[in-house]
Amino acid sequence: MELTGAEIAIRCLQEEGVEYVFGYPGGAVLFIYDALFNQDQVKHVLVRHEQAAVHAADGYSRSTDKVGVALVTSGPGVTNAVTGIATAYMDSIPLVVISGQVSSNFIGEDAFQEVDAVGITRPCVKHNFLVKDAKDIASTLKKAFYLAKSGRPGPVLVDIPKDVSNQKVEFNYPASVHIRSYHPERQADAGSIKRAAQLLADAKRPMIYAGGGVVLADAAGPLTDLVRLLGAPCTNTLMGLGGYPATDKQFVGMPGMHGTYEANMGMQHCDVLLAVGARFDDRVIGNVAHFGSVPRKIIHIDIDPASISKRVQVDVPIVGDVGQVLGELLTVLRSSKQKPDTAALEAWWKQIAEWRSRNALKYRYSDEVIKPQFVIEKLYEITRGDAFVTSDVGQHQMFSAQYYKFDQPRRWINSGGLGTMGFGLPAAMGVQLAHPGATVACVTGEGSIQMNIQELSTCKQFRLPIKVIALNNRYLGMVRQWQEFFHGNRYSQSYMDALPDFVKLAEAYGHVGILVEKPSDVEGALREAFARKDELVFLDFRTDPTENVFPMVPGGKGLSEVIFAEDL
Amino acid sequence: MRHIISLLMENEAGALSRVAGLFSARGYNIESLTVAPTEDETLSRMTIVTRGSDAIIEQIKKQLNKLIEVVAVIDLTDGDHLERELMLVKLRAQGEAREELKRMADIFRGRIIDVSDKTYTIELTGTGSKLDSFLHAIDRNLILETVRTGSSGIGRGDRILKL
Numbered sequence: 001m002e003l004t005g006a007e008i009a010i011r012c013l014q015e016e017g018v019e020y021v022f023g024y025p026g027g028a029v030l031f032i033y034d035a036l037f038n039q040d041q042v043k044h045v046l047v048r049h050e051q052a053a054v055h056a057a058d059g060y061s062r063s064t065d066k067v068g069v070a071l072v073t074s075g076p077g078v079t080n081a082v083t084g085i086a087t088a089y090m091d092s093i094p095l096v097v098i099s100g101q102v103s104s105n106f107i108g109e110d111a112f113q114e115v116d117a118v119g120i121t122r123p124c125v126k127h128n129f130l131v132k133d134a135k136d137i138a139s140t141l142k143k144a145f146y147l148a149k150s151g152r153p154g155p156v157l158v159d160i161p162k163d164v165s166n167q168k169v170e171f172n173y174p175a176s177v178h179i180r181s182y183h184p185e186r187q188a189d190a191g192s193i194k195r196a197a198q199l200l201a202d203a204k205r206p207m208i209y210a211g212g213g214v215v216l217a218d219a220a221g222p223l224t225d226l227v228r229l230l231g232a233p234c235t236n237t238l239m240g241l242g243g244y245p246a247t248d249k250q251f252v253g254m255p256g257m258h259g260t261y262e263a264n265m266g267m268q269h270c271d272v273l274l275a276v277g278a279r280f281d282d283r284v285i286g287n288v289a290h291f292g293s294v295p296r297k298i299i300h301i302d303i304d305p306a307s308i309s310k311r312v313q314v315d316v317p318i319v320g321d322v323g324q325v326l327g328e329l330l331t332v333l334r335s336s337k338q339k340p341d342t343a344a345l346e347a348w349w350k351q352i353a354e355w356r357s358r359n360a361l362k363y364r365y366s367d368e369v370i371k372p373q374f375v376i377e378k379l380y381e382i383t384r385g386d387a388f389v390t391s392d393v394g395q396h397q398m399f400s401a402q403y404y405k406f407d408q409p410r411r412w413i414n415s416g417g418l419g420t421m422g423f424g425l426p427a428a429m430g431v432q433l434a435h436p437g438a439t440v441a442c443v444t445g446e447g448s449i450q451m452n453i454q455e456l457s458t459c460k461q462f463r464l465p466i467k468v469i470a471l472n473n474r475y476l477g478m479v480r481q482w483q484e485f486f487h488g489n490r491y492s493q494s495y496m497d498a499l500p501d502f503v504k505l506a507e508a509y510g511h512v513g514i515l516v517e518k519p520s521d522v523e524g525a526l527r528e529a530f531a532r533k534d535e536l537v538f539l540d541f542r543t544d545p546t547e548n549v550f551p552m553v554p555g556g557k558g559l560s561e562v563i564f565a566e567d568l
Numbered sequence: 569m570r571h572i573i574s575l576l577m578e579n580e581a582g583a584l585s586r587v588a589g590l591f592s593a594r595g596y597n598i599e600s601l602t603v604a605p606t607e608d609e610t611l612s613r614m615t616i617v618t619r620g621s622d623a624i625i626e627q628i629k630k631q632l633n634k635l636i637e638v639v640a641v642i643d644l645t646d647g648d649h650l651e652r653e654l655m656l657v658k659l660r661a662q663g664e665a666r667e668e669l670k671r672m673a674d675i676f677r678g679r680i681i682d683v684s685d686k687t688y689t690i691e692l693t694g695t696g697s698k699l700d701s702f703l704h705a706i707d708r709n710l711i712l713e714t715v716r717t718g719s720s721g722i723g724r725g726d727r728i729l730k731l
Binding site: 130 | 577578581582585586589593623626627630631633634636637638639731
């Protein structure tokens with residue numbers, strides 16, 4: 001039977017088992033929305049801005065292991081989606097974004113709502129397609145899902161002109177897909193795995209540095225086994241939090257600009273560093289030359305060959321699926337007769353304990369003004385560490401990463417690579433839809449939340465009982481912190497004046513708002529909010545406007561060049 | 569160091585801009601880039617002349633391989649290879665210069681492919697440096713117009729880049 005291109009697109013989503021599409025209708029996607037209307041298998045979530053559609057699909061994907069799907073119209077629909085796509089690209093999140101395009105005969109004529117979607121998204125997608133004939137829709141979408149999910153995941157955009165979505169052709173969903181120039185599944189080199197195992201077995205000061213790749217590959221299990229087998233300290237990057245249980249004694253916290261002293265010193269002074277699904281990001285290793293100035297052997301496991309030796313030259317590169325490689329590494333190590341050097345390990349842990357005793361995350365509690373760190377500690381306590389926590393970008397993001405201890409992967413959802421303010425609330429929508437009944441908290445600031453605050457309306461429509469934890473310090477806190485440290489306290493445009501009354505705003509959207517001004521009210525307010533299981537509660541915490549994130553490795557400095565809270 | 573990267577890619581709209589975009593987005597240098605379909609019309613062959621440290625060249629190859637439409641990438645400068653570029657040059661050819669320019673073209677094994685009462689158009693192939701030498705050998709005032717293709721490269725002997 002012949003179907004329209006639009007019907008085929010929706011049938012493809014059904015075939016892929018897509019549960020939710022996050023989107024916003026418009027002229028160029030009217031046929032696709034019509035096809036959506038005529039079925040009830042794929043549910044559509046109407047957002048209030050296309051950026052939020054992509055972030056919601058992204059949050060959905062990060063909290064599950066599924067591909068997130070967004071649907072936007074041509075022109076401004078797709079340009080609004082670009083920030084969401086770039087966010088997913090930087091963090092390797094598998095998404096399929098379907099965009100409408102003006103009819104084929106209008107392309108290139110500066111038609112109403114025309115933009116070169118494939119051109120404008122090219123630098124921030126894993127791949128993209130313009131479908132020129134309805135008979136190609138099924139095979140293109142099949143490829144799109146395959147590309148998004150396989151290898152190093154990423155967003156894929158499929159641009160469908162309006163006339164193509166109304167063209168009738170026979171529908172056949174391909175059972176398999178082959179792209180001759182794309183071979184993501186590769187067997188890791190057995191020799192390299194042996195060399196890595198030997199280095200780890202001989203190590204006196206081993207250190208495991210695990211990133212977002214562990215979460216994406218669902219490899220927390222083998223990572224945990226390996227860390228325990230080696231008896232080595234483990235650090236998880238901002239993207240990797242939850243990849244190794246944060247409450248475990250072998251966990252030394254997050255590394256990098258706002259990482260713990262013990263994690264950074266461990267990274268710097270280990271003799272064998274095992275990097276797993278991590279990419280030596282500038283926010284993680286600081287100054288490259290300083291990082292490379294000490295002798296150590298580096299083993300790097302990554303699915304993407306281009307991630308290896310990009311910023312830091314490594315001794316043993318291993319290209320492959322992180323989970324598989326860790327499994328093979330475990331097998332080799334377990335069958336080895338070699339005993340671990342317990343004396344060396346003991347000395348190494350003694351050194352780490354000394355670094356740890358600096359207690360880099362301590363802060364001065366106040367009973368006058370709410371400390372943002374205190375809110376996160378209470379949030380952790382009250383949710384018993386079992387919430388999904390999304391965040392926006394800034395100080396509150398760092399406080400969440402530092403003080404909420406994630407024991408499981410896919411619980412901490414944040415924009416690490418692109419650093420997108422406005423990510424938190426829409427991402428939380430995707431998470432809540434993927435996990436109905438679960439506790440979902442969106443930690444945000446008064447700056448970030450206003451970048452996608454319109455989504456409170458979507459939350460109302462779809463009854464998403466997210467708890468918005470706004471750490472409202474009346475400043476763009478991280479900007480203010482940098483201005484204090486590096487720009488002579490000149491707070492250029494970092495003060496948020498004329499803020500809305502967030503309680504009334506939440507109420508205007510039909511939600512519950514609670515203002516919290518005293519430290520003694522923090523716990524009660526959180527308890528009340530989480531007791532309201534079916535309602536979105538917006539908690540406006542008035543926090544200390546002068547609080548900074550510590551410890552800090554300033555940009556361009558080395559990992560051991562740390563500023564502590566007590567230094568200032 | 570100068571490298572000649574040769575690649576095969578799907579002959580599809582937009583494939584070239586993915587390669588060009590990659591170089592500009594990541595700040596890699598392109599000295600020249602040539603592309604045309606191969607005898608298998610589903611594939612295009614591209615030759616990119618670039619410069620960079622070994623680490624940069626390694627990244628360029630990896631990033632090119634990551635592009636979904638790129639089928640194969642080799643660095644011709646890793647082994648024996650041939651390199652040719654075509655140049656068309658239009659020269660002011662009047663009076664005694666006419667004979668002199670004809671002689672120059674012969675020396676460089678160029679061919680005069682168009683003649684008017686005031687001009688010669690010469691076709692010249694060779695390595696980039698040979699073409700440069702020709703231009704240096706000619707009085708600069710006589711050069712009216714030049715057009716160069718950029719280098720195409722191929723491995724010597726059994727070094728073959730094919731699907």
